[in-house]
Amino acid sequence: MGIEQNWAGNFRYRAVAVEHPASIDEMRSLITRGGQVRTLGTRHSFNDIADTDGTLLALDRLPIExxxxxxxxxxxxxxxxxxxxxxxxxxxxxxxxxxxxxxxxxxxxxxxxxxxxxxxxxxxxxxxxxxxxxxxxxxxxxxxxxxxxxxxxxxxxxxxxxxxxxxxxxxxxxxYQVAQFVYEHPKWDAILDDLDAVTGAGTSVSIFSTWQRTDAADQIWVKQRQPDARSSDRAELAHRLEAEPADGPRHPILGADPAAASDQGGLAGPWFQRLPHFRLEFTPSAGAEIQTEYLVPRADAVAAIEAVRSLADRIAPLLFVNEIRTVRADDLWLSSSYGTEAVALHFTWRSDEPAVRALLPALEAALPASARPHWGKVYTLDGADVRARYPRWHDFAALRNDFDPERRFVNAYLQRLGL
Structure with missing residues (x-):
């Protein structure tokens, strides 16, 4: 099969072959014939985590169960x-x-x-x-x-x-059902004065900014499970942030067609039609883009956002949108929220990878040392630096040795991490 590129078009796989097994038996045959191998899902990673010098096994023709x-x-x-x-x-x-x-x-x-x-x-x-x-x-x-x-x-x-x-x-x-509300132009100083109150204003809260201005973000999207007992909380929050309700549907990226976005305006609907920002039948986000994300412990979140704000003049020209949201702590060894309530700083960049990669070292140096990059997105931290941010890294390496002692699933990405 021909070599393919990822979903956003910023990465072309280097694999010598791309196979599309249609059954588990066919997958076993392809895996056991030898050589390096990796599996490939919907190609939504923005780096080489899914790539290999050997054979890629695409999952798109396997039966859905x-x-x-x-x-x-x-x-x-x-x-x-x-x-x-x-x-x-x-x-x-x-x-x-x-x-x-x-x-x-x-x-x-x-x-x-x-x-x-x-x-x-x-x-x-x-x-x-x-x-x-x-x-x-x-x-x-x-x-x-x-x-x-x-x-x-x-x-x-x-x-x-x-x-x-x-x-x-x-x-x-x-x-369950969810309703979604959008507020515009919340003031950054008020957001950072009590970030916990902002992120706790709904079941799910996203703060969007283009960093074209540093006094106010562009939008806050609040998703709330129904029945809703937080309407007074949202009204008070909007007042405190000096934000106004959007007067119509919005896309996370300013100026983009909101038809691709999930329903807003407080209209309740099924969980799977409100929790995502985008509808399945549309091309999501910008389409041709690059993504970066770092997750920091909640205690470091304000410092991390201030670090981004300090670089706004360098970030804004390359940016479609920056999204800030939260994740509960877990016990999964290589989870970015392992052992800590986390705040995620996600960047959707314009398709200029050389310029983005030139900026990232300055961004990574400005962020708290606790920041963990999303595994599937573009970052420039070196492998040793990344490993040091995961207390169970050595346990994972031992687990990998147990599952794949011949290192058949290792690729250049994992080698950079020391695996």
Missing amino acids: IEVTDTVDAVRVSGGARYGDIAPVLEEQGLALANLASLPHISIAGAVATGTHGSGDRTGSLSSAVRALTIMTASGEIRRISRGEPGFDGAVVSLGALGAVLDLTLDVEPT
Whole structure:
């Protein structure tokens, strides 16, 4: 097969072959024939984490399986399925996930392996919903590991280093509705004066800024589970931030067509149609873009935002939008929110990778030393620096040695990290 590029077009895979197995047996045959190998989901990573000098195994032709457990509190799904594929099926059965990312277009295995998240002070990353997962190793062995078993906390956010994730079992709960509210031009000083109050104003809160101005952000999106008991809290918050309700639908990127965005204006709807920022049937975000993200402990969040503000004159010309949101702490070894309530600073950049990469060292130096880069996005920190920010890194390396002693799933990205 021909060499492919990633979703945003900023990275072209160097693999010598791209295969599209249509069954688990075919995947086993491709994995066990030897050589370096990696699996490829919806190609939404912006760096070479999914690449290999050998064979890429794309998951797009494997059957999509969605099976609710007998206890009706979990669902087993195939790794290549997208969140947008499984959400309507769960809704039909009166079930829901606790959270979704801003894009429903991403594969479940890829999102989990990279620690991708949605937003909410009391909501964990997408990886934290994993109850069990099934991995095919380089030898063709199928290994299933469940929450509470030794090594499980290392196997979830795995960077693709352990093997091919065939399926995952995710926690589910009864379905619910969400309403979304958008406020414009909140003042930065008021936001930073009590960031906890801002991020706690709804089930999920996102602050968007182009950094064209440093006195005010552009928008705050508040997603709230229904029934809503926080309307007075939101009104008080908007008043304190000197923000006004948007007078119509908005896109996170100023000036972009809001038709691609999920419904706003307080109109309640199903969880999977409100928690993402974007609709499944549209191209999300800017499309042609580069993304970077750093997660910092909540205690360092104000300092991190101030660091970004200090570089606004350099950031703004390259930026589509910066989004700030929160993630609950978890115990997953390579999760960016491992051991800490986290605040995420996400940057959607214009498609000028040389200029973005030239800026990132200054941004990374200005951020607190606790900042952990998102595994699937562009960053320039060196491997030793990244490793030092994960207390269980050596435990993960040992787990990798157990699952892949011949290092068949290792690629240049993992080598830079010391694996």
